[in-house]
Amino acid sequence: MEEEPGLLDSLRRHWRALAIFIVLVAGAAIYSERALVPVGGVQEADKSATPQKPTPPNAAPDTTSGGTSDAKPSESKPSEARPPESGPTDVKPGDASPPPGVADDAAQAVMSQTVTVDARPAAVTKGQGKWEDAGKTVGEALARLSEAVGKAGLAVNGRPFAVFTKTDDTGFAFEAMVPLAAAPEGKPKLPEGVSIGASPAGKALKFQHRGAYDEIEATYEAIAAYLDEKGLDTKDLILEEYLTDFKGDDASVDVDIYVFLK
DSSP: OOEEEEOOHHHHHHHHHHHHHHHHHHHHHHHHHHSSHHHHHHHHHHHHOOOOOOOOOOOOOOOOSSOOOOOOOOOOOOOOOOOOOOOOTTSTSSSSSOOOOHHHHHHTTTBBBBEEEEEOOOEEEEEEEEEEGGHHHHHHHHHHHHHHHHHHHHBBOOEEEEEEEESSSEEEEEEEEBBBBSSSSSOOOOOOOEEEEOOOEEEEEEEEEEEEEGGGHHHHHHHHHHHHHHHEEEEEEEEEEEEEOOOTTEEEEEEEEEEEEE
């Protein structure tokens, strides 16, 4: 009598059919389970499983102000807080950058523009002063010079300006100038200390200050930061052209500032 095959022998002979049967049973079970779930529920579940796109952070405001531009800056004062009393070139080109808050405020009042400055005939008077009295010193020199030019009958051609020829921590030397339509023939009758000369010439960066003259320090700090960032090599020669008349240090004045490049 033949011995009946054991369980292991049976599995070895019929494993393929058994595997197909298991797959069919599992597929039927999965189909039945899905049929019990509403379609809307599946869609909602899929939606909830989809990761949401994160909300981007607020974009940082554009604070760039050092680029070359012809745009006129805001005429608001750089800051309500008065800067330390010092003259316009106390912070010289190449000095360390000022605190960010001061530079940001003053940057609203300055825009850089590269220009070529031509020499012009001018009536000239020289002077020097302390930074704490810069506005008064320059203003009085320009007033005397304008009076001398008027009495001599010379034709003025443009706004007055001051050329700062030497600056340090204690004070400055400058030349006040009134541009003339032409160099006079012969020797005009001028008071002592007033002569006929020429304004400086060369390539320069043009900046603007709009506000009280005793707040121009903040503008120069922004200019120094700009020059330091760009790595520009400048002369110790700065020209301030006064587009409006002086009426005291605390009065608003429009000034174009020319920083001459080497």
